[in-house]
Amino acid sequence: MSSYNHKEIEAKWRKYWEDSQAHKVELDPNKPKFYCLDMFPYPSGSGLHVGHWRGYVLSDVWSRYKKLQGYNVLHPMGWDAFGLPAENDAIKKGIHPSVSTANNIANFKRQLHEIGAMYDWSREVDTTDPNYYKWTQWIFLQMYKRGLAYRKEMPINFCPSCQTGLANEEVVQGECERCGTPVEKKNLKQWMLRITKYADRLLEGLKKLDWPEKVIKMQESWIGRSEGAEVVFAVDGTEYQITVFTTRPDTLFGATYMVLAPEHELVEKITTEEQSEAVAEYVKQAMTKSSVERMASKEKTGVFTGAYGVNPVNGSKIPIWVSDYVLIDYGSGAIMAVPAHDERDYEFAQKFDLPIIPVIADLDGQVPELPFVMDGKLTNSDKYDGMTSEEAKKAITEELERRGQGKASVQYKMRDWVFSRQRYWGEPIPIIHCPDCGEVPVPEDQLPVRLPDVDNYQPTGTGESPLAAIEEWVNTTCPSCGGQAKRETNTMPQWAGSCWYFLRYADPDNNDALADPEQLKYWLPVDLYVGGVEHAVLHLLYSRFYIKFLYDIGVVDFDEPFTRLFNQGMITKDGAKMSKSKGNVVNPDELVEHYGADSLRIYELFIGPPEVDSEWMDxxxxxxxxxxxxxxxxxxxxxxxxxxxxxxxxxxxxxxxxxxxxxxxxxxxxxxxxxxxxxxxxxxxxxxxxxxxxxxxxxxxxxxxxxxxxxxxxxxxxxxxxxxxxxxxxxxLVADQVTVAIQVNGKTRGTVDVAADASEDDVKAAAEEITAVKNALDGKQVVKTIYVPGKIMNLVAK
RNA sequence: GCCGGGGUGGCGGAAUAGGUAGACGCUACGGACUUAAAAUCCGUUGGGCGUUAAGCCCGUGCGGGUUCGAUUCCCGCCCCCGGCACCA
CATH class of the missing domain: 1.10.730.10 (Isoleucyl-tRNA Synthetase; Domain 1)
Incomplete structure (x- = not known):
């Protein structure tokens, strides 16, 4: 008997696949296509562990399964190779990031070959390749031309360890998503992408996706759409007005005070002289608090400005306070406070002894314990008394609108995307700053704007990137007037390259377009996307935004990139996520050596339900x-x-x-x-x-x-x-012999094997022969028989 | 606090339009083969009672409920994991 020799067999077939180009695919209009995609990896220095294998095996099983079903299967692989680790390594060891990246890619590629996946390596994509990032820059320019990319000075999240600004999506509980350092607020002039313009479509598009419920929920809550009304309050005795956003216009009669965020522009203007010192002091303190500190203490603080707002519906004058529980970057940075029907306002009112007027009763007309935050029936609200909250929201908003003191409004939690990074190893933003012409986009025929070599990768921490120090690169001429000008020195975040890479696989070598429209039409969108859940609101949201934009400008003919998404679970060792620092990494190389790739592939599948975390067992x-x-x-x-x-x-x-x-x-x-x-x-x-x-x-x-x-x-x-x-x-598939379980009063006492079409009487007769059934029926009368053909018979006895 | 997901043998996990709980695998134990070991093959393996056997009792986080019958459905709790977190 020839024994199974995995080394010989696996080497033989891997060579066969390579020699015969078995995995190379081409557009074939006569065959249905299936695009099966893995989230492409960042080629780190530590290589792959068995946890990485899990998703790759899963997607390969599906790719091969679809191929056997006659599909033309696109299953590509590539590298998300811009990013901080390579740059930090360069700072430490002085090795150029492109060199270490190339080394890491070579190692990753070797390890990926071990899996025996049907990747079409002729379509390999690398985000750091100038031929690739040319198109990353091109997309940015298209956004810029349509006003979706803009520069703005504002306080943004800044990671003091990574020395760069971050997007809101990259801040997790006040800490840098990448390194865990508490983020600071820093006033920087930043490139922003107007993702909020797509908020509604990003929300709407989720409905048609075959994605895990969890990811859809996470994106929904991240976008955070709220319907309500803007209400304009006059500031008593001045010409100023304060606009607030509320989701509860039905509670307007219960507004007993107002609050401005410390950063609100009117704070200074409306504060009375007596209060100016206290307010200035409070604002100063609030501004110096880090976002972590601000979140940590839930204890309400605040100061009275001395000014009063006028409630537009009843003319009542209510005090205007300043407090940091109101956030400057949501709504208008100001609120009307209804302590009777909002927990935060209630707490604040209690602490500062402000009046609390209930205006919502429950449906029986009773005023429940305060704060009562549910919908109900209006009370203490003049002509609106007796209306339901739903009716009153509409009616009050309409009245405000008629009188020009408000209107229906929708707000989102999602903010515009902080897009610039003050680091070296990323795509240069293709903009030139001219003293005469201002911001000038680099002409498309001059793309890519190549990343120059630098001597020092050290981030400056000042809001400039290391690129700023390279004079021969920074200094250029204005494409518009030909005068002296400077290049933008900020670079793009790592997400920029990963937002559209799945398009490039369709046509990776194209020099005239990011991909040929025919190829895109055939291969896209991605039919199955496999990857970890950690990208639920980062990569997956950004990509959807990019695709909607590219759809709008006619580059692609679909507006959702990933039809179906599968999140594989983590593989843990000793109950924890595998990591070099914990020393619990299981290396696949040795397992392949010992048991073969097929064994490891099957074990990766067998270890547990693919969407659930599973513990590795040697x-x-x-x-x-x-x-x-x-x-x-x-x-x-x-x-x-x-x-x-x-x-x-x-x-x-x-x-x-x-x-x-x-x-x-x-x-x-x-x-x-x-x-x-x-x-x-x-x-x-x-x-x-x-x-x-x-x-x-x-x-x-x-x-x-x-x-x-x-x-x-x-x-x-x-x-x-x-x-x-x-x-x-x-x-x-129809069985002709079945096993029927016999129960007495719901307790299983045995089984009988009968023909699938056996009659109830036959089964009963056989059942009564079983000793355990006899015992259980001893001295009792069968009062009822329940028979589910082919499954169970339950004898109910008394 | 809010929103998800989940608690089943020694272990990873099967089984939910309500119908034999523990498939499959691991571990452990026993046996065969072998001079011996490895490998392989066969058997046992939720707990308890029963000398064996027949059989009996308990058992899917906890407490109730619905039902002929509940791991599955309903109500009330406990614990673990993930996400969001002063978003007006």
């Missing part, structure tokens, strides 16, 4: 390795002495087809593996020819090397992936 792969050997030995044995197919073996074969297909389709890949194991356990010592063929094809997506080898042993000359995925005959 022994687990042993069982899978044994399984593969059993398959090998079974086929080997059967070839020498094939079995004759029987009714039973045919049923088993069809059931395997049905089960495996269904479990791949529903991503229950752990149970798809166990279906194979059960099949092998039930099959006896040899298989018939047809069963061997079926088994090998079904196994091919999971264990491609093994399947190719067995397929060849079965006498086939071409690759198993040119075979067709079998279909189960529904008629063969």
């Amino acid at each position: 022994n687990g792969i042993e069982g899978v390795y044994r399984f593969i050997q059993r398959v090998w030995n079974l086929v080997d044995r059967s070839l020498k002495n094939p079995a004759e197919p029987t009714q039973e073996s045919e049923k088993r074969r069809h059931k395997l087809i049905a089960t495996v297909t269904e479990r791949i389709e529903s991503f229950k890949l752990n149970t798809a593996v166990s279906a194979f194991m059960e099949y092998i356990n039930a099959s006896g010592s040899t298989l018939d020819r047809k069963s061997m063929d079926t088994l090998v094809i079904l196994l091919a997506p999971m264990a491609p090397h093994l399947a190719e080898e067995l397929w060849q042993k079965l006498g086939n000359e071409s690759s198993v992936f040119l075979a067709r995925w079998p279909e189960a005959d529904p008629a063969m």
Whole structure:
């Protein structure tokens, strides 16, 4: 018997795939396409661990499965290679980021080859390649031309460790998403992208996506749409007006004071002389607090400005306060406070002894315990008394609108995207600053604006990038007037390159466009996108925004990039995420060496439900390795002495087809593996020819090397992936013999094996022969019999 | 605090239009083969009672409920994980 030698077999087929260019795909109008994409990795110095493998195996199983179903499958891979680690490494070791990036890519590529995935490497994409980032810059210019990219000076989140500004999406609980350092507010002139203009469409588009509910919820809450009204309050005795946003215009009669954010421009203007010292002091303190400190203390603080606002509906004068519980960058940075019906306002009013007037009662007209934050019926609200909240919101907003003192309004939590970084290793922003012409976009025929070499990568921390020090690069001529001008020295964030890379795979070498429209039309959008959940509101939101923009300018003909999304779970070791620093990294290289890639592939699937985190067990792969050997030995044995197919073996074969297909389709890949194991356990010592063929094809997506080898042993000359995925005959899936569980008063007492069409009486007769059933029925009368054909019979006895 | 997801043997996990709880694998134990070991193969493996066997009791985080029957549905709790967090 020839024994299973994974090293020889896997090397042989990997070479075959390469030599025959088996994984190279081309546009083929006669074939349906399937675009299966992995989130491309950042090529770090530490290489891949078994956790990375999980998603890559999953997507490859699907790619190969779809290929066997006759699809033209695009399954590419590339590198998200701009980013801070390479740059920080350069600072430490003086190695140019392009050099370390190239080294890391080579190592990653070697490791990815081990997986045996059907990547089409001819389509490899690298975000740091000038031929690629030329188009990243091009997209930026298109946005700039349409007013979606703009420069603004404002306080932004700044990471003192990374020495760069951050997008709101990159701040997690007041800390830098990347390094965990508490972020500071820093006033910087920043490039921004007007993603808020797309807020409604980004929200709307979520509805048609086949994505995990969790990710959709996260994006929805990130966008944070609220409907309400703007209400204009006059400041008593002045010409100033304060506009507030509220989702509860129905509570307007209960507004007993107002609050301005400390940064609000009117604070200084309306504060009375007596209060000016206290207000100035409070504002100063609030401004110096870091966002972490501001979040940490929930204790309400604030100061009275001395000014009063006039409630537009009843003319009542209410005090205007300053407090940092009102945020400058949401709504208008000012609120009307309704302490009776808002928890925060209630707390503030209690602390500063401000009046609390209930204006919403429950539906029985009772005023419940305050603060009562639900909808109800209006009270103490003049002519609106008795209306429901819903009716009153509408009516009051309409009245305000008639009188020019307000209007319906929608607000979003999402802010515009802070897009510039004060670092070296990123795409230069293609803008030139001219003393006469101002901001001038670099003409498209001069793209890419290449990243120059620098001697010193050290970030300046001043809001300028290391590029600012390279005079021969910074100093240039104005494309508009030809005079002396300077280049923009900020670079783009890492997300810029990953927002559109999946388009480039369709046509990676194009020099005239980011990709040929025909290619885009054929391959895009992505049918299945596999990656970790950590990008739920970063990459996945930004990409959707980019695609909607590219749709608007006619570059693509679809407006959602990823039709279906699958988030694979993490693989943990000793209960924790694998990381170099914890020393709990499981290296796939050694496992491949010892057990082979197919064993590791199947174990990655078998370890648990693919969407759930799973704990790595070193022994687990042993069982899978044994399984593969059993398959090998079974086929080997059967070839020498094939079995004759029987009714039973045919049923088993069809059931395997049905089960495996269904479990791949529903991503229950752990149970798809166990279906194979059960099949092998039930099959006896040899298989018939047809069963061997079926088994090998079904196994091919999971264990491609093994399947190719067995397929060849079965006498086939071409690759198993040119075979067709079998279909189960529904008629063969019906069992003719069934096991019926027998219960007495709901307790299972035994089982009977009967023909599938056995009558209830037959089953009952057989059931009453069981000793345990006799015992349980002893001295009792069967008063009712419940029979679910083929499943259970329950005898209810008294 | 709010919004998700989840608690099943020694372990990873199966099974939910309500119908034999623990598939499959790991571990452990016993056996076969071997001079021996490894590998392989066969058996046992939720807990308890029962010398064996037949059989009986308990058991899917906790407490109730609906039902002939609940891991699955409903109500009330506890714990763990993830997201958001003064967003008016």
